[in-house]
Amino acid sequence: MTIRNLKYLFAPCSVALIGASQTPGTIGRVVAGNLFSAGFKGEIFPVSTEFKTIEGVKTYPDVASLPRAPDLAVIVTPPDTIPEMIAQLGKRGTRAAVVLTDGFTNDTDPHHQELNMAMLAAARPHLFRIVGPSSLGVMVPGIGLNASFGHAPPLSGNLALVAQSGTVLTAVLDWGTSQGIGFSKCVALGEMADGDFGDMLDYLAYDYSTQAILLYIEEITGARKFISAARAVARIKPVIVVKAGRHGENVLAPASHTGFPTGSDAFYDAAFRRTGMLRVKDMQALFNAVQTLAVARRVSGNRLAILTNGRSMGVMATDTLIDRGGQLAVLGPDTLDRFNQILPSAWSHGNPVNIMNDAPGSRYGDALEALANDTGTDAVLVINCPSAVASSTEASNAVINTLQDKISTYNRKLVLTCWIGNESALEARRIFTENRIPTYTTPAEAVRGFMQIVRYHKSQEMLMETPPNIPEVFTPDSATAQKIIDGALAENRSWLTVSEAMAVLAAYAIPVVATHEASSPEAAAGLAETIGGPTALKIVSPDIIHKSDVSGVSLNLETPDVVCKNAAAMLERVRHLRPDAHFQGFTVQPMVHRPHAHELIIGMADDALFGPVLMVGHGGMAVEVIGDKALALPPLNMKLAHEVMARTRVYRLLQGYPGMPGANLDSIALTLVKISQLVCDIADIAELEINPLLADAHGVLVLDARIKLVKAICPAIDRLAIHPYPKELEEILNLPDGQTLLIRPIRPEDEPDFQKIFASLSPEEIRLRFLHPMNTMPHTLAARLTQIDYDREMALVVEGKNKEGATELYGLVQLSADPDKERAEFAILLRGDMTGLGLGPMLLRRIIDYAGSQGIGEVFGDVLSENKSMLKLCRVFGFQVTSDGEDPGNKLVSLKL
Known part of the structure; x- marks a missing residue:
């Protein structure tokens, strides 16, 4: 399951607390207190055989005696009672529960394992969703829901927090309250018998009250679901993740690999990179990320200007910035001239901008205004050190006033603050927090916060980059x-x-x-x-x-x-x-003599959770000593192959240096793409190692290879964490006029041709197909439509050749399903000169057939009322056409499958 019935978990109209108590020190007492005191407007039904009332409200002895089925049940009764409790609730009509009770899936006791299976079996007929067991609970501050035994309610805000650990969840919430940071949804998943991270991400992706998501992960279940959900939500809003157990040796080294990492964390890291989420290493970094995401705006680069009244603090901030891959902004001539006019002559005359220890508030304001107008600066860090001759609070007010007075100037500039000290800085930090300006206690924390934002936006750009075409025709045998x-x-x-492996x-x-x-x-x-x-x-x-x-x-x-x-x-x-x-x-x-060649290693191991994982790095006899490698999940394209190569240290050598010509980087990347295709195609390959792979300016050459086999029991596609390109959907059509067309799934590399289709449309055709006028197709939209997740979406294109023999796209049909595959929205786009040739009906028939093969229950779409040809086509295919109650100019078309 995915998001089905999770609305009853996060937006219930009524809650039953089963196991409510008034006995001090019990979970039933704490949860009851939280439920009744948080301001929940819906009905609360305490269920207890011990007490007649709880918090002044009448109790019920059992589920059967409840006046109506609650939307959400919170269960704190012993493990043996829970399967029957779930069955009773499901029969009454309840569809979600939070099980706070310990002792199910992580217990080695066979009886508890049986209880877990019985609980899930009781839930299954009713599509009943369960969070837990061993959950701390669920909190939705915006509706006053605190179905947990947390020690304090969180503030209401726009950050969602999903954690396996209840202690981590309460720690983050406690810290957030102290910083004035609020949350939209908070859930402790516990043992994840049912609801897991993939489910939560799918739900929160389209939760309008959530602007960013924070994850604390110890392990995930269902790698493909998790990655699909994470990739989808990371395109919409920031996702920050802390993964615990980074050094746990819970994965054995593959037998063939001298260079493959032995810990599972490396595989998790590869997965997180592929999704576009931002990973941080510890709780302090998570706290910083919470604060930064809660209030920070986008940055366009990593060039930071540092404004400080203390030279040493500017130096320390610079050290952290350079260590983390950032750049000091180079101040422009106009900015330097301005500083010479407004600052004392002893100012630093460069970045960091030291405005001297005696700087009053006005000096901070003037300097900040100048930096905000500097075109070579992406963000500004303002640092204040306590001084006997200047007020820290006056300086903070000057920063606020400058930002408010110059708001149009700062709408694209990020400003971070760091007021150093304790008593002297408390009021300033409070002022910044109230005004939603990121504030930190040390320069290092502030710079880390800045670089988190830079890393996040860089990962978003990578998600939207159009990959280059493969530089040569590649047809595997x-x-x-x-x-x-x-x-x-x-x-x-x-x-x-070895000879077989080479073959x-x-x-x-x-x-x-x-x-x-x-x-x-x-x-x-x-x-x-x-x-x-x-x-x-x-x-x-x-x-x-x-x-x-x-x-x-x-x-x-x-x-x-x-x-x-x-x-x-x-x-x-x-x-x-x-x-x-x-x-x-x-x-x-x-013997092969290539004197300028580098020795590389390329490998693959089959992880129990993520399936095949690819590795590239510095090869040769010393591969283990050097320890230079990077991992990636297949399938790869050329862009992803270059990205994983760039994460190795040997990559800098491969680019060449005096006396050593650079290697052919495309040939190495193409080899990675080919290995990726091999492990996607053939499920029997359990391990693979190429070492050494010689790489120089002339290309690559394999000198040695090993391949381990394990007879596959399922298709190759089923072991992959990311659905590969579905080549089986390719179809060649021979038209009566002798023209040959290829129908195939869309690829990320198709974006330029997709843009050409858009450019061929008239303004009226654009309005009819996209439901509103557009002069150009934004790259972000084009990338979103071409870089699809084949596990949840499909787009089929029609490809042919023009008079010059060049390949062109004539049109496409797109299908996007909800996470549960209950409904899927379709859309058709044809090149302006290709309408009326029957391509539309052909594409619609194939996408309907595809939807049926995937178990999708309904295909639907929006069509403008004046788009008569599309409405006629839909009626021919049996779609029901109804008016859109919210928009008279729009028709809703739907087809039950």
């Missing part, structure tokens, strides 16, 4: 690769031989060095003679990961006789050092 793998599995082998890579157009296998030293000599030049000899054993540990590699062997002697010595050495290792033979390869 997946049938050949699968045949090789099937052959190994038929022989009950879990490892491909699989070659089937995906990845350049590999010619690799031959020999079963004996004599056979290796024979292969060397065939190669006819210097050769490389390597031991082959699935049990030996590090060949160098047993001196299992010999290079630059000039003659067959030398190869034979080296092979015999290598075999004897391996049998002595690793008598347990299964010897499969040798590989013999021609």
